[in-house]
Amino acid sequence: MTRLVLTLACSIGVLGPAGCGDRSGSAAPAGLEQGLVITSTPVAAALLRELVPESMTVEVVVPEGADPLGWQADDAAVVRLRQAELIVFHGTGPERWSRTLSLPSSRIHLLADTVRTGLILSEEAITHSHGLGGEHSHREPVFGTWLDPAMLRPQGEQLVEALIRIEPGQETLIRANLAAWIGSLREASAVVERMRSLEPRSQLVADREGYAYLARALRLDLVDPEDVDETRPSVWFHGGIAGDDVVTLGWPDPLEWSAESRGFGETLAQRLASLEQAIAEAE
Amino acid sequence: MRALARLAWLYASRTPVQTAIVSVGVAVSLALLVTGRVLISRAEMSLTARAEAVPLVAGAPGSRFDLALALLYFRPTPIAPMTMGDVEDAATLGRGVVVPVHASLTAGGDPVVAVGYEFFEQRALAAAEGRFPIRLGEAVLGWDTARRSGLVVGDTFRTDRRELFDLSVASPIVLRVVGVLAHTGSVDDGAVFVDIQTAWLAEGILHAHAAAATLPDDQIQTRTERSVVVEPTSRTERDVSAAEQADVHMHADPRSLPVTGALVFPASDKDLTILQTRLNGDGRLQAVRPVALVRELFDVVFRLRPVLDGVTGLLAATSIAMIVLAAVLAARLRSEEFEALDHLGTPRSFVIGLVVAQTAINLLLGMLLAGLLVAGAAWSLDRWLGV
Numbered sequence: 001m002t003r004l005v006l007t008l009a010c011s012i013g014v015l016g017p018a019g020c021g022d023r024s025g026s027a028a029p030a031g032l033e034q035g036l037v038i039t040s041t042p043v044a045a046a047l048l049r050e051l052v053p054e055s056m057t058v059e060v061v062v063p064e065g066a067d068p069l070g071w072q073a074d075d076a077a078v079v080r081l082r083q084a085e086l087i088v089f090h091g092t093g094p095e096r097w098s099r100t101l102s103l104p105s106s107r108i109h110l111l112a113d114t115v116r117t118g119l120i121l122s123e124e125a126i127t128h129s130h131g132l133g134g135e136h137s138h139r140e141p142v143f144g145t146w147l148d149p150a151m152l153r154p155q156g157e158q159l160v161e162a163l164i165r166i167e168p169g170q171e172t173l174i175r176a177n178l179a180a181w182i183g184s185l186r187e188a189s190a191v192v193e194r195m196r197s198l199e200p201r202s203q204l205v206a207d208r209e210g211y212a213y214l215a216r217a218l219r220l221d222l223v224d225p226e227d228v229d230e231t232r233p234s235v236w237f238h239g240g241i242a243g244d245d246v247v248t249l250g251w252p253d254p255l256e257w258s259a260e261s262r263g264f265g266e267t268l269a270q271r272l273a274s275l276e277q278a279i280a281e282a283e
Numbered sequence: 284m285r286a287l288a289r290l291a292w293l294y295a296s297r298t299p300v301q302t303a304i305v306s307v308g309v310a311v312s313l314a315l316l317v318t319g320r321v322l323i324s325r326a327e328m329s330l331t332a333r334a335e336a337v338p339l340v341a342g343a344p345g346s347r348f349d350l351a352l353a354l355l356y357f358r359p360t361p362i363a364p365m366t367m368g369d370v371e372d373a374a375t376l377g378r379g380v381v382v383p384v385h386a387s388l389t390a391g392g393d394p395v396v397a398v399g400y401e402f403f404e405q406r407a408l409a410a411a412e413g414r415f416p417i418r419l420g421e422a423v424l425g426w427d428t429a430r431r432s433g434l435v436v437g438d439t440f441r442t443d444r445r446e447l448f449d450l451s452v453a454s455p456i457v458l459r460v461v462g463v464l465a466h467t468g469s470v471d472d473g474a475v476f477v478d479i480q481t482a483w484l485a486e487g488i489l490h491a492h493a494a495a496a497t498l499p500d501d502q503i504q505t506r507t508e509r510s511v512v513v514e515p516t517s518r519t520e521r522d523v524s525a526a527e528q529a530d531v532h533m534h535a536d537p538r539s540l541p542v543t544g545a546l547v548f549p550a551s552d553k554d555l556t557i558l559q560t561r562l563n564g565d566g567r568l569q570a571v572r573p574v575a576l577v578r579e580l581f582d583v584v585f586r587l588r589p590v591l592d593g594v595t596g597l598l599a600a601t602s603i604a605m606i607v608l609a610a611v612l613a614a615r616l617r618s619e620e621f622e623a624l625d626h627l628g629t630p631r632s633f634v635i636g637l638v639v640a641q642t643a644i645n646l647l648l649g650m651l652l653a654g655l656l657v658a659g660a661a662w663s664l665d666r667w668l669g670v
Binding site for chain 1: 399479
C-alpha cells in the first residue's frame, strides 16, 4: 500500500526525482581511512615507511609473527583492507591468502607488476592433469624480488607513483623520499656488482626459493639442502652442516624485515656484505 | 448548498449503474489522456536516474543499448563478453574506477550479478543485514529478492542450471547468503550480488579439488614424483566452503577471464571524456555514456510528441463531449422530477445547481478512478523496469 501511495505521489509529481528516482550512486566511497596504506609483509612495510610522508599510516595486515605464506585472512582483516586508500601487495607468493577474497582491486598496487618479465617461477609445483583441461601445474612466481637491488629500484619508483595518486599534495615530499631511498640502495648495488665481478664458485643453499633473485643477480646457483653438491663451497642461509668450505649466514627469513633502527638500503647492504664475506670464507 | 450536495449524492447512490457508467467513462478518458505522458516522464526519470548513477559502461563491440541494458538492468542480452585483461587495461589508464560485471547467471529466476567490490562503494549500497561478500560462494541479496525468496543470512541456495542438455557446462554452484542489501528503490533490489570471482567459479574456470598429490589411488591414472594424472571422472567441488577456498585455482590466464562488461566511474568529466575516447579508440571495445543513450531514446519518443498531442487533443474533445452528453441525457431522464420541483416553487438556479453537482460527483469519482488507473500503470512500468 505504501508503495502504491508513493507511486501515485510520484506519478503526479508530488515527490521530486530524489524521492522517486534511483537513490543509489556516489563517486566517493564511504568508509575509506584517509592516508591508510596496508601491506602484507614486514619487508613491504619497511619499504613503504621510507617513502610515505608522515601524514600516511602504514599497517601490515598479517599479524606479527605469522607466516604470510600460511596465513588465512579472517573477516576483520578483509574489512580493514577495504578501508585502506592503498593496498600494497608483492604480487607473488606472500599474498596467496588474498586470491579468493573480495577486495577493492582498483586500490591494490602489485609491486611485482613492474618487474613482471623478470619473475622466476617456482619449481615446487607438481604437474597434474584432470578433466578436460589437460596436463597442467600451478606454478607461481617466487617471492624475494627485493633482495636484488636492480629489481627493487623500479618497484620503489612505481610504488611512489601510486602514493602520489592518493596524496597528490605531498608529491614533492614523496619524491624527495624516493631520491633518498634510491641513494641508500647504492651501497647494496655496489656489493652485488663486486660479487659478480669475482665470479665465485660457491652455491647458495636454502630451503626457500625466496633467494632465487639474489642468486640470479650474483650468477650463483641456489640449491635445496637435499641437492647440495659437496664438491663445491656452499653458503647456507639457515642451518647448514659444519665443514671447511661451508659457511652458515643465519639470515632471517626473506619475508622478515626488522629494520627499525636502520634504513632499508642500509639493511640490505649489510646483509649482502655478510654474504660477500661468507662466500669469501667458503672459497 | 449542503441540501444541494446531499440531494446530488442521494441521486448518485440510488442510481449506481448510471453513476458507475459515467464515472468509468470519465476515468478511462482521463486516464488515456494522462497515462501516456505520465508513463513517458516516469520512464525517462527512472532511466535517467539509473543512467546518471553510472557515467560510462564499457564492453565488447555490438549493440549499445544491449550493453547498457545488461550492465545497468542486469537483463540477459546477446552481447559478446569482454575480458578481465580489457578491464585491467582500462583501469591502468588511471582515470577512474573500473568495475567488472558478470551478469549472465541466475538463481530462482533472479539475476546473479558478479561484481568487483568497488560496485558496492561506487553505488553507495549498504547492507541492511549481514555484510557484503568476502569469499567465494558468498552472496548478498537485494531487498526484494530476500523478501520474495524468504532466504535469510546463513541460508544456502543454488544457481540455476544454464544448459540442461549440455554436459560440458559446469553444474550449478551453492551460494551462501551473508547479507541483505538495504532497500534502494532500484533494480538492485531484485538481484543477487556475488564477488566477480564467484562467476568464474560458477562457469567452472575457477575450481577446487583435493590436492592432486594426496588423492587416493582409485582416482589416479598415473603418479610420478613430479606429475599426477587424475581420472577424468574426478569431480570438482561445487560448494566452496571457507575451508576449501585455499584449494581453489584456475588453469586460465587471468587476463582471459570473461566478464559481461565494466562500469566505469571516472574521477572527473575530463577523465570521462578521455576514457571514452581511449576505450573507443582501437575498436576492440566500446564505451557508452548511459545518459546519452537515454537522451537519444527519448529524443525519438519526443519526436512523436506532435502525433501524441494530436491524439490527446482528440481524446480530450471526445471526453468533454461525452461528459456533456451524459449530463444532458441525465437531465432529460429526470425532466419530470425537475418539473415537480418547479411546481413546488424551487428556484431554477437550484435545479441547475443540482445538475452541476451531480456532474461534479461523476467527475470526482472518475478522476479518482483515473488516478488509480494511472498509478497502476506507473507501478506496472516500475515493475517492468525493475525499479
